[in-house]
Amino acid sequence: MAEGRIVKALSGFYYVKSGDKIYSCKGRGVFRNRKITPLVGDFVQFEESNPGEGYIMEIAERENELIRPPIANINQAIIVSSAVSPDFSTVLLDRFLVLIESKHIQPLIFITKIDLISEEERRQIEEFKGIYENIGYTVELLSSKEPDSLPDLEEYFADKVSVFAGQSGVGKSSLLNVLKPSLLLKTAEISKSLGRGKHTTRHVELMQINRGLVADTPGFSILDFSEIEAEELTDCFPEMRDRREQCKFRGCMHHKEPKCAVKEAVEKEEIPQFRYDHYLSFLEEIQSRKPRY
CATH class of the missing domain: 3.40.50.300 (P-loop containing nucleotide triphosphate hydrolases)
Incomplete structure (x- = not known):
C-alpha cells in the first residue's frame, strides 16, 4: 500500500499525489457504504492496480473540512x-x-x-x-x-x-x-x-x-451558519472569545445579560461597534433557524 494526498477530484476519479507521481484512483465501495466521500486534501492509503492507477483503501482522520x-x-x-x-x-x-x-x-x-x-x-x-x-x-x-x-x-x-x-x-x-x-x-x-x-x-x-x-475553488456566495450553534458564535469573534471568561454569567450570550465584559468593551470602544452589531445579527439568524431533526 502506498500513501499520498488527493490533489484533485473530477468525475468520480481522485488524483493522488505520492512522491513526484500522480495516480488516478477510484474510491472503494466500502466508503460509499459508510457514507464517506474522499475529499481533495485527504491523506490516503491506496493500492496500485495498473501503472498510474489504483484504489483508495483508507482515509486518514481529518484535521478539518x-x-x-x-x-x-x-x-x-x-x-x-x-x-x-x-x-x-x-x-x-x-x-x-x-x-x-x-x-x-x-x-x-x-x-x-x-x-x-x-x-x-x-x-x-x-x-x-x-x-x-x-x-x-x-x-x-x-x-x-x-x-x-x-x-x-x-x-x-x-x-x-x-x-x-x-x-x-x-x-x-x-x-x-x-x-x-x-x-x-x-x-x-x-x-x-x-x-x-x-x-x-x-x-x-x-x-x-x-x-x-x-x-x-468556486467563489461561494451562500454563506449560511447552519453548522454553527448559538453558543459557539462567541468563539468565532477573537476579541469576544478573549473576554468571555470575564462575563458574570457562564454561557453569557453578550446580549441581554448584565455585567457582560463584551458589552462593556463595546462601550469603551475596545470592540468595534460594527463587529458587535454583526455578532448580534448573526446570533439572531442562528437562533431563529428551524430546528433540525
Whole structure:
C-alpha cells in the first residue's frame, strides 16, 4: 500500500499525489457504504492496480473540512475582499471570518483592487485594515493590475495548504494568476447587469504555488451558519472569545445579560461597534433557524 494526498477530484476519479507521481484512483465501495466521500486534501492509503492507477483503501482522520468547497486538512483560508466592484463589505467579511473560525482554520484577509479607489476610499480601507489587525488578523492591500507593487506574499504560502474564499468577482483568480503566471486561470469579467462575477471555477484542485498548495475553488456566495450553534458564535469573534471568561454569567450570550465584559468593551470602544452589531445579527439568524431533526 502506498500513501499520498488527493490533489484533485473530477468525475468520480481522485488524483493522488505520492512522491513526484500522480495516480488516478477510484474510491472503494466500502466508503460509499459508510457514507464517506474522499475529499481533495485527504491523506490516503491506496493500492496500485495498473501503472498510474489504483484504489483508495483508507482515509486518514481529518484535521478539518469544508463542505462548500469540499476540501479537507486546510492550514489557512485567504479571504479575498475587493475594495470596489463589488464594494468592500464588513458584514460579508465577518460572515467569512465566522465560518472559517468555526472550522478552526487560520484566516488571512487580502483586500484587492485598491488601484481603483480614491484617496478618501483608501483612507477608509486603511482604517478597516487597522481595526482587523488590532483584532489579530493579517491584512494585505493588493492590486493584481500592479504586480510590481504587490508585497512579498510568498511566505504566506510556504509549506501550507491554503484555500481562497470570497464572493465571485473579487479577483481571486486574477490574484492566483499574478502569483503563478503559468496557471492562466480563466478570470471572469464582472457581468455588469448582475453586478456579480460569473462562476469560472468548476472543480476543486490543489495547485503548487510558492512552495505551498493552494485550492482554487468556486467563489461561494451562500454563506449560511447552519453548522454553527448559538453558543459557539462567541468563539468565532477573537476579541469576544478573549473576554468571555470575564462575563458574570457562564454561557453569557453578550446580549441581554448584565455585567457582560463584551458589552462593556463595546462601550469603551475596545470592540468595534460594527463587529458587535454583526455578532448580534448573526446570533439572531442562528437562533431563529428551524430546528433540525
